[in-house]
Amino acid sequence: MRNYRFFNMASACAIAAAAALPASAAPGDQPKIGKTFADSAPGKITRTVAPAGAPNVLVWVIDDMGFGQLGSYGGLVETPNIDRVAQRGLRYTNYHTTPICSASRAALLTGRNSHRVHIGGHSAIAVGFPGQDALVPRSAGTVAENLRQSGYLTYAIGKWDHLPQADASAVGPFTYWPSGQGFDRYYGFLAFDADNFDPTLWSDHDPVALSPRADYHLSADMADRAIGWIGARDATDPKRPFMMYWATGAVHAPHHAPQRWLDHYKGRFDAGWDVAAQQVLDRQKALGLVPADMALPPLPAGVKHWAELSRDEQRMFARQMEAFAAQLSHADEQFGRILDALEARGELDNTVVLITADNGASAEGAPQGTFSEHYFANAYFATLAENLRHYDDWGGPSTYPHYANGWAVAGNTPFRYYKQTAYEGGTRVPLIVSWPGGIAARGELRGQYQHVTDITPTILDAAGIAPAVMVNGQRQMAFDGVSMKYSFAAPAAPTRHATQYYEMYGNRAIYANGWKAVVPHRLDVWDFMNKPTFSDDKWELYNVAADPGEQRNVAAANPRKLAEMKALFDREAKANNVYPLTNTSDAWGYVRKIMAADMARRGYLWTYTGATARIPEALAPPVPSTSFTIEAALDLDADANGTIAAIGGRHGGFALHVRKGRPVFTYRSLDMKLSEVAADRVLRRGAANLLLRFERRGESEALVHILADGAEVASGTIKGALPRLSFSPTETFDLGQDSGSGPLEGGRTAGALDGRIRTVNIRITPPRAQ
Incomplete structure (x- = not known):
């Protein structure tokens, strides 16, 4: 009062x-x-305002979604809200991205080619070359920064993985976080995927502590936040335009969905991917999305026809697709809530809504799919027997699943291959643009060649805002993309984006005026430790204007044209920081060398004073993949409970903790096996010194010893798939608490420590000594 x-x-x-x-x-x-x-006489206090009538901008980037997976693109998954947007605007049939998430998001938000803004691959395996170091130059200001300087509010919600991994902690630096890239507010996750039931989230720069809720799902949480921020403008100017970048974890693995949606799709994909692909193609032809004579491409090597699979494989693979479909439909439902909120406010007609994907459908689940993407991320490939053990809860919280690569092939219908390749299946994705207040067309198609770099110029053009000359105090480099606004009212207008290169860890291509040359350097994209030889690469040539499915390689008949295209690729590669060509195994090897150098620089010792939380694995001691010791000096309450040190979570990780005063080491291997080494001795109240020794014996066994005040109190053996690289990109390393999910039974953590951590020393066993 x-x-x-x-x-x-x-x-x-x-x-x-x-x-x-x-x-x-x-x-x-x-x-x-x-x-x-x-x-004296005061002057009028003025602030920059957006142009009169400027539209809101709502961009939904769907993760890992193929050309043939939305209902309005012929897909078999129910997406009524996306279809509703398509009916109010345009569907582009010749729109392309880069073949991977980090690169596409950097290109989308800056309007520049991904290598040119230093993210030619994935930021998680950044390499010290100009096109691959993940440091977006300040001269490549984002669409958000351009709009903010012109009076817009700017919001980012969801996935933000195109930043250096080492920056993803509470101490920053925040240059490459959304706040440093032009966004007023942020709510989301800083990794390539997220546990949709228990994500590690950030609100602006602060960790989010989620309250346990049985009905929680990340997509719904993201919709709640979006609706709240849209309504929050009522406190000042309800009509101030905003840009919202809404980037779901869906439908990247893990394919998590509420049970009601999993139940909804039961039995819907039992006919398999061959039948599904043909049904999608028939629908696409009826919708006019593809030529009437288009045929399905041959299956890639290693992908079997459905009839060649065993009954158990068919049953498992159908279940995998049910989870994917459930996740996509649920995300569509949540997006519909945002549309409804805008409509109720009378703002939907003057909102530019763009819905697209960051790349084609993902084959990273390998031939069998996987019950855990963390398993795959450590170069473990799940067997059918391993997957079947998780059949009943596939898509639920105890799994972290990805479907088999055959579903990615079907999802990219009618194009060849999948994410990470430079074929159309990796890069040609849906793009829906709706703006009833500015686009007269309703439910029409556009076939001009367009690229992800065109999004930023299009948004600025629609908003009536000229690109800023200066952003972040630096003169801005020119856009590589062009505005698509010319196509809004002109379906037959020629494309204004005539040439575009593609490159993704050796897979590369060049497009120019209806022709495309492609190199299939690395097609088993799920095996990121392989190292194909660049000298063995052979270029293919396609007239994609007449053969959009890339099924007729005309390289032999057109050597002069192929030579012209190869020279064009070389020119574009040199101009955009594409060289040197790099395999994923090269990048991972470089990351490991940097890690080894950092360990040696530290003398293989990490020291912490007091409790700490939310340290990303990139900054944590490399305990997932090494032998190590943890020495903890503690002050404990009587019969203390709680976490001393923890990393990872319920899909792989460990916790050193106390339970009623007894030291316990709980370990969850990547194949979900739970091991526990617990002491019988109760630690006395007050000062205590604990020592944990973890000695790896290969990749499936480790020996554990726990000492209290110099005396051994417990020992045991850990068995299971031990990490080769990391536990999880989304979970964190914590002392005195566990801010993520936990490795204990049921995904629980041991909670905060009853007492105080004085110091923790973590010593890594040098690699040669292991």
Whole structure:
């Protein structure tokens, strides 16, 4: 009540003061400066505002979604809200991205080619070359920064993985976080995927502590936040335009969905991917999305026809697709809530809604799919037997699943291959643009060649905002993309984006005026430790204007054209920081060398004073893949419980903790096996010194010893798939608490420590000694 009175009094005083101003002090456009207020006149206080009538902008980037997976693109998954947007606008049939998430997001938000803004691959395996170091130059200001400088509010919600991994902690630096890239507010996750039931989230720069809820799902949480921020403008200017970048974890693995949606799709994909692909193609032809004579491409090597699979394989693979479909439909449902909120406010017609994907459908589940993407991320490939053990809860919280690569092939119908390749299946994805207040067309198609770099120029053009000359105090480099606004009212207009290179860890291509040359350097994209030889690469040539499915390689018949295209690729590669060509295994090897150098620099010792939380694995001691010791000096309460040190979570990780005063080491291997080494001895209240020794014996066994005040109190053996690289990109390393999910039974953590951590020393066994 006291604050309420204060603000009322302040308002009254302000009104009275304004009424009492002498005539000479009446506000004008420019201030008059005298010695005192009495002989001065204030000027009008002005702030930059968006152009009159400027539209809102809502961009939904769907993760790992192929050309043939949305209902409005012929897909078999129900997406009524996306289809509703398509009916109110345009569907582009010749729109392309880069073949991977980090690169596409950097290109989309900056309007520049991904290598040119230093993210030619994935930021998780950044390499010290200009095209691969993951440091977006300040001269490549984002669409958000351009809009913010012009009076827009800017919001980012969801996935933000195109930043250096080492920056993803509470201490920053925040240059490459959304706040450093032009966004006023952020809510989301800083990794390539997220546990949709228990994600590690950030609100602006602060960790989010989620309250346990049985019905929690990340997509719904993201919709709640979006609707809240849209409505929050009522506090100042309800009509101030905003840009919202809404980037779901769906439908990247893990394919998590509420049970009601999993139940909804039971039995819907039992006919398999061959039948599904043909059904999608038939629908696409009926919708006019592809030529009437288009045929399905041959299956890639290693992908079997459905009839060649065993009954158990068919049953397992159908279940995998059910989870994917459930996740996509659920995300569509949540997006519909945002559309409804805008419509209820009378703002939907003047909102530019763009829905697209960051790359084609993902084959990273390998031939069998996987019950855990963390398993795959450590170069373990799940067997059918391993997957079947998780059949009943596939898509639920105890799995972290990805479907088999045959479903990615079907999802990219009618194009060849999948994410990470430079074929159309890796890069040609849906793009839906709706703006009833600015686009007269309803439910129409556009076939101009377009690229992800065109999104930023299009948004600025629609908003009536010229690209800023200066952003972040630096003169801005030119856009590589072009505005698509020319196509809004002109379905037959020629494309204005005539040439585009592609490169993704050796897979590369060049497009120019209806022709495309492609190199299939690395097609088993799920095996990121392989190292194909660049000298063995052979270029293919396609006239994609006549053969959009890339099924007729005409390189032999057109050597002159192929030579022209190869020279064009080389020119574009040199101009955009593409060289040197790099395999994923090269990048991972470089990351491991940097890790080894950092270990040696530290003397293989990490020291912490007191509790700490939310340290990303990139900054944590490399305990997932090494032998190590943990020495902890503690002050404990009587019969203490809680976490001493923890990393990872319920899909792989460990915790050193106390349970009723007894030291315990709980380990969850990547194949979900749970091991526990527990002491019988109760630690006394007060000062205690614990020592944990973890000695790896290969990749499936480790020996554990726990010592208290110099005496061994427990020992045991850990068995299971031990990490080769990491536990999880989304979980964290914590001391004195566990801020993520936990490795204990049921995904629980041991909670905060009853007591105090004085110091923790973590010593890594040097690699040669292991």
